[in-house]
Amino acid sequence: MKRETRIDMVERAFELLDNKDTTRVDDIYLSPVASYTCKDWLALEEDILFKNYPLLAAFSCDLPKAGDFITNDDAGVPLLIVRDKEGGINAFYNTCRHRGAKLANGCGRAQTGLTCPYHAWTYDFTGDLKVLPDQVSFPGVDKAEHGLVKLPVIEKYGMIWVCPTAGKDFDIDIQLGGLDKGLIEDLQSYQFEDYHPYAQRRLHCKMNWKLMLDTFLEPYHFAPLHPTTVGPLLYHNLCLLDTYGQNLREAVIRKSIEKLRDQPKESWDIVPDSALVYLLFPNAGLVMQRDHVELWRSYPIPGKPNECIVQMDYYIPEPAETQSAKDHWERNMDLAVRTVLEEDIPGVEGIQIGLSSGAISHSTFGRNEPALIHFQREVAKAIGRA
Template sequence: MDHAEQIVQLERLLDMIENRKTSMAESVYRNPVDDYTDPEQFEAEWKRLFRRLPLVVALSCELVEPGAYLTEDRVGLPALVIRGDDGKLRAFANVCRHRGTKLLRGCGVTKRRISCPYHAWSYTRDGALAHVPRDGAFSADINLGELGLTPLPVVERHGLVWLVPSVGAACDVDAFLGSAAADLASFAIEGYHHYETRSLRQAMNWKLVVDTFLETYHLGSLHRTTVFPILHGDVGAFDPMGPHLRNVYARRGLENLRDRPRSEWDFIEQTAIVYVLFPNTVFVMQGDHIETWRVFPDPNDVNASEIVLSLYTPEPTKTESAKRHWDRNMDLLVRTVLEEDFPVGEEIQRGFYSGAQDHVVYGRNEPALAHFHAAVRQALV
């Protein structure tokens, strides 16, 4: 997003604050309760959204040096993403070609060879089979050179790492992002530093978790002492971006920009910019950090999900005072969702089975909700 567009967005928000309005949809959107509970739709979402589309699995800053790797088991298969000696990112099924053992766990930096914990078959960082103990017991009947790790499509773009968790699939991130690409490119995400990641498990359908971030209509009631003192309630500049979306929320004090020349207006400082990178990543550009909330369905339960929250900082954390600052930020994020948003969400999920309603209603002042759920439905056609 260039400076001229940032000024346009700030002008939109100033007008909304001064005239007590927000972005409005053309009409109310009625979403069937089955959207959150239907097992057949849930299975279709797994197949068509989480196995076919590019998913954000990390920021580039988490995989900087050769041998840096991470594993991801929430995408329907065990995946391994690793930085090669040539600096290129590659992804593989995290499966030894001998007997199918998981090769690596968690994240870290590998040695020059990736060694299977079961029988010590080893692989290079680019996935080639490097060594087989007692190879004579195999080589007479099979070509060991064909038993490298099975590749998965992965692309590094705009400081984010995108994976399609299906063998042989394509990963055209540029086409997939469309107009959202320019925004992401403008944030210089490559220069950020990973601070902390936490995993949260909630009794909520994955889409209900994403809904949490798509409007500020609830701030004045649910977050009166936490988020509401920071952000204006029921004020947001919404823009669709293909299946993705952007909501720009106004920080308290943004209304004072009228007293300053436009050349001094700081878009990032005065807003919280929330993107949904379809289908499951909520990317938040805050005043002094980046948050990602990656939301994964529990593959065995339509009513449950896992949320992976990561916080990234513009500078490395080198001092105790900086550590205390980022710890407070992370604690506020987690406390807010665990004590306020998610308890309400879990009650909503249980209430879907009460028979009290066959649909939920998104007001005209909640356009991002309507757009997100319409995008899900379109992707399932």
């Protein structure tokens, strides 16, 4: 984040605090319950949002060395991402060209190439087929034409985006706001390429995939839902919002910001005294905390509007090598994860039951929930249901 933005956001926060105010939009927003419960609505989201958009697939630091790979089936296609020997990043369908077996599972570091576990066809890290055992049995099969099927991928700002449809090339800067460079400047400044993956959690939740992201998009629930965890640390019902195309940055403010009032304005910095929530459209919530970053991604389960897969990745600025460092991060992560697992998720799963019951026709988003409104509106627009 640019220096002047860091100062400006503190100023905006103080102004709202002094006026006992928050960021409000002009009117309430009625969000149709169908957006959380209807199979047709979900089918549009799957077809449009999860096939045509670049999805944040990893941080660069998840794949630091040649041969490092990760796999992911959550976006509806089997995905394989591999770092090659030149340091480039490659994304493929995780599908062998022989008879379609999965080349890899989970994540790891391949030594010399990617060998299919079924009959040992072997590909290099750029996807070229290098070894075809008993080639005489495959007359006319040209190795040069049987490389892995590539998916569009871009690595930038320490992050890796993949579009899960072959041939759908994209410009990530356009998706991140186009001419408005504010979001890009923020992402660039954090230098995520220097972070280290610390932990990962994968959850199967009984809620629509959007509800998981919604939970990060308003601080109106802090005092009632989080009275003893993060509630005491953060101001209730106070947020700053900036939007960048379909994406957004929402700052919720730590009470520790008060100390800045006695310090010269030039030294102000919003980052340590807030939690900055970036919604990277369509399905990634990046939470920039004062000392670490959390990535929460939510994926629909095909045909099931009331279930989702959530993956949380927790990244830290230095590797946790000593026992005391590990203890520190374990405690630190426990607060974040416990808050979401024990408070947000049960609350939101309750919302899903309520919405699925047919009791109400729409959710009513208040003027004080502008990030929620932006996200829902952008989803509805993108799938032609606005």
